[in-house]
Amino acid sequence: MTLRIDRLDCTLGKRRILRDLSGLEARPGEITALIGPNGAGKSTLLKAIAGIETASGRITLGEQTLDALSLERRSRLLYYLPQDTSTQAALSVFEAVLLARRTQIAEPVDSALSAVERALKSLELEPLAERELTVLSGGQRQRVAIAQAIVRRPKLLMLDEPTSALDLHHQLQVLDYLQRLARRERVVILLAIHDLNLAARFADHLWVVKQGLHVASGTPGQVLTQERLREVYAIEAHVEWPSDAPPRVTPLSALRQLGG
Ligand SMILES: Nc1ncnc2c1ncn2[C@@H]1O[C@H](COP(=O)(O)OP(=O)(O)OP(=O)(O)O)[C@@H](O)[C@H]1O
Secondary structure, three states, rough: OOOOEEEEEEOOOEEEEEEEEEOOOEEEEEEEEEEEEOOOOOHHHHHHOOOOOOEEEEEEEOOOOOHHHHHHHHHEEEEEEOOOOOOOOOOEHHHHHHHHOOOOOOOHHHHHHHHHHHHHOOOOHHOOOOOEEHOOOOOHHHHHHHHHHHOOOOOEEEOOOOOOOHHHHHHHHHHHHHHHHHHHHHHHHEEOOOHHHHHHHHOOEEEOOOOOOOOOOOOHHHHHHHHHHHHHHHEEEEEEEEOOOOOEEEEEEEOOOOOO
């Protein structure tokens, strides 16, 4: 079930945020990373695919035209994890993940409970199972939010900056887990991410968006060039693709400075 975006346009208030985005594809079994500067429209694009923001154009997942589906039917196929995972809900970690499962999948309680246990185990959240969500650290809450996402087994999983609050160990662990999940379950994973080293290492495919426009797409090796980083981010950067180590993107300097 490949995700395809064609002529997507989205206006919020009086501003045209997404401008005729076309030719974007995200395939099952792969991680597609959405990159671009602050305010480029990455979150808006994910929200438009999720049906949270209204957009014109065509969004298809396999044979299904997503924009023709009700929000409820869309939510059976896809899951969108927003950037902000803060919550006031008076629930334990276990209850929150169970609730995410139960609102989506009609099944016997035993099977729901074991799905929750598996999700908590996969993300090493078992020690936190009885903790209240409100007392968790930002990174712990982010991992719980990922557990809530995976327990629903969506065909399309969209995550907005899923590693922004995570320490280095958990960044690698979570992205490695998502990569294996995509491969094993043939899920389409689309994530917005600022860390280009992580994008280069874990994404199969990149989409670059700037000022609501599709600037480039392709493999990390095709997309992450010095010229493109200059054009998109206004930085000088050094890009290396060593054969015996992960790719490295080293920002050297910003081409515009703040202040006088
Ligand atoms: N509800 C809204 N009404 C009006 N403008 C909005 C609204 N939501 C977002 N925008 C504007 O749309 C533009 C794109 O925002 P978006 O959050 O999609 O960017 P982003 O690429 O995800 O940025 P970041 O990397 O900073 O998270 C921004 O200029 C933002 O101010």
